[in-house]
Every structure is written in structure tokens, then in C-alpha cells.
Amino acid sequence: MSEKxxxxxxxxxxxxxxxxxxxxGGTSVVREANEETGEVVVELGGTCSGCGISNVTADNIRRDLIMDFEDVTDVTVRTASSGDNGASTVEGGRGGELKHETESAGHF
Structure with missing residues (x-):
């Protein structure tokens, strides 16, 4: 039996x-989890893109992953900037150009 x-x-x-x-109405996917460096990349999609509190969600995910996993040292959370959450996009409604959550999505 191997460890996950x-x-x-x-x-x-x-x-x-x-x-x-x-x-x-949001979605998420783990894009990267590097065993050697402890770096994790999570992408939020669906209605998370364009949501006024997605930065709070991202901060909570980042903090909790680092607290809950000894081997996680750095977490990046990204959201799609376009707010596109239609059926024509891939992987749970993600679409548009990816930006870090600290960048403005330009929706206000």
C-alpha cells in the first residue's frame, strides 16, 4: 500500500x-502539488471569477493548506479574470486569462 x-x-x-x-456556484481544481518544494497551485473557477470575496476565499485556502499540511510551504490561488462560467469553458466553468487573486479582475 502506497501513501497518497x-x-x-x-x-x-x-x-x-x-x-x-x-x-x-464556484469550482476548484488542484493544478500543481510539488512533493519536493511543497508548492501548491489551486485554481478557482465558476462564479469565483468576478466574485468580490474570492480574495477572502483564496486567503483562507492558502492559510488552511499551510496549517493543515506539514509538507506544504507555499500556496498560490488563481481565479479566471473573465468571469466566464458558461458551459463552453473547460473544467467546471473555468475560462479566461488566469490572474493571481491579488490582481484586479476589472469587474468593478
């Missing part, structure tokens, strides 16, 4: 967060 990879463990953790995210 960092990516699998982080994905399982994110699934536990999904009811909250999905309740608001």
Missing part, C-alpha cells in the same frame, strides 16, 4: 471545502 501523493491529499482536502464553494 501530496496532490491526492490536497485534492481530497479541497473536496471537503467544495460544499461551501459550490454553494456559491
Amino acid at each position: 501523493s501530496l496532490a491526492e491529499r490536497v485534492e481530497q482536502w479541497m473536496v471537503g471545502q467544495m460544499p461551501i464553494i459550490q454553494m456559491h
Whole structure:
């Protein structure tokens, strides 16, 4: 029996967060989880792009992953900037140019 990879463990953790995210029409995916460096990249999609509090969600994900996983040292959370959450986009409504959550999506 092999131990789960960092990516699998982080994905399982994110699934536990999904009811909250999905309740608001959002989606998430773990894009990267580097076992050697401890770096994790999470992408938020659906209605998270263009949401006024997606930066709070991103901060909570970043803080909680670092606190809950000894081997996670750095977390980047990205959201799509376009606010596109239609059926024509891929992977749960993600679309548009990716930006770090600290960058303005230009929706206000």
C-alpha cells in the first residue's frame, strides 16, 4: 500500500471545502502539488471569477493548506479574470486569462 501523493491529499482536502464553494456556484481544481518544494497551485473557477470575496476565499485556502499540511510551504490561488462560467469553458466553468487573486479582475 502506497501513501497518497501530496496532490491526492490536497485534492481530497479541497473536496471537503467544495460544499461551501459550490454553494456559491464556484469550482476548484488542484493544478500543481510539488512533493519536493511543497508548492501548491489551486485554481478557482465558476462564479469565483468576478466574485468580490474570492480574495477572502483564496486567503483562507492558502492559510488552511499551510496549517493543515506539514509538507506544504507555499500556496498560490488563481481565479479566471473573465468571469466566464458558461458551459463552453473547460473544467467546471473555468475560462479566461488566469490572474493571481491579488490582481484586479476589472469587474468593478
